[in-house]
Amino acid sequence: MNFKQLEQYFINELSSLYDGEEAKQLFYLVVEQVSGWNRTQLLINMTESLSAELTLTYDDVLLELKQGRPMQHIFAVAWFYGLRFKVSEAVLIPRPETEELIEWILDTVKSEPVSSILDIGTGSGCIAITLKKNLEQVDVSAIDVSAAALAIAEENALTNTAAVNFIHADILTYSSSFRYDLIVSNPPYITEHEKEEMHQNVLAYEPHLALFVSNENPLLFYKKIADFALINLRPKGRLFFEINEYLGKETVDMLLAKGFTDIILRKDMQGKDRMISCGL
Known part of the structure; x- marks a missing residue:
């Protein structure tokens, strides 16, 4: 699986909770947290294949998102006015x-x-x-x-x-x-x-x-x-x-x-x- 396929997988799996654009934005944020890429870097690397280990990490995050858990709680971090805050x-x-x-x-x-x-x-x-x-x-x-x-x-x-x-x-x-x-x-x-x-x-x-x-x-x-x-x-x-x-x-x-x-x-x-x- 590459990142382009992973994006569509996220959108499909989250369709009961979020519309397509919301799911896509979540995907971008998850990639930033897991792989450290901003949106530009992701777009450049959309066809790059994921390792088995990285695929499992994204699957774990997706499972929590499907259960309704906010992304900020999954990673215990939120950004506010340019500052990083721990949240729970x-x-x-x-x-x-x-x-x-x-x-x-x-x-x-x-x-x-x-x-x-x-x-x-x-x-x-x-x-x-x-x-x-x-x-x-x-x-x-x-x-x-x-x-x-x-x-x-x-x-x-x-x-x-x-x-x-x-x-x-x-x-x-x-x-x-x-x-x-x-x-x-x-x-x-x-x-x-x-x-x-x-x-x-x-x-x-x-x-x-x-x-x-x-x-x-x-x-x-x-x-x-x-x-x-x-x-x-x-x-x-x-x-x-x-x-x-x-x-x-x-x-x-x-x-x-x-x-x-x-x-x-x-x-x-x-x-x-x-x-x-x-x-x-």
Whole structure:
């Protein structure tokens, strides 16, 4: 078997889970991880035959993909904003829309410099670590309720040489006298009703603690974090959220009711309401 035949084999075997283009993109990513080739190198070598040992390696990866396991978990690595992060089933896989939130924050602090940032619900640490790498003079702290997630985040901070202060705490009960210039959070926001729309590899392999909220109180974490920000943001500080695309208006209304000003609701590249920024 050569790589061209292997590509078609991947597409055929994954057809029940992914459309042809998605399966092809997965194939490219798997080749990059297993053989170390980028897409250009692969295209040059498409007719090269695979050894029996390499064929078995690709078969093993394909078997896990067919079971719905995310590729990032198979290789225990994800890329985010140009940085490499270790991931496991204890943390959410970093997503492209969160990179857009990072970009918005970095653009904002160019004109509104900050000295301290808090990331609430840090998971893999991707937000806190990326901000620290791009804002080296800023003190960055990060909170998570999961000890397993914090262990991953701390390892990622070491790997990426980012000095982040990690705090093991539940934001629903956490209090602090420290005040920050900027607070950011990508908290759980998917309602139980929305589970039916989700891919099986998310439902089976990503932490429900970091994903889901009740249908009855979908803004639970946003309300708690907003209350925390009212106390722990410095004057003229800003709060940033990644949000549920279906609850943009409700989130804006909640922030208005709590007294926040300069509220901006922003769409992601797919045209979905995805981010909010507001100030005191």
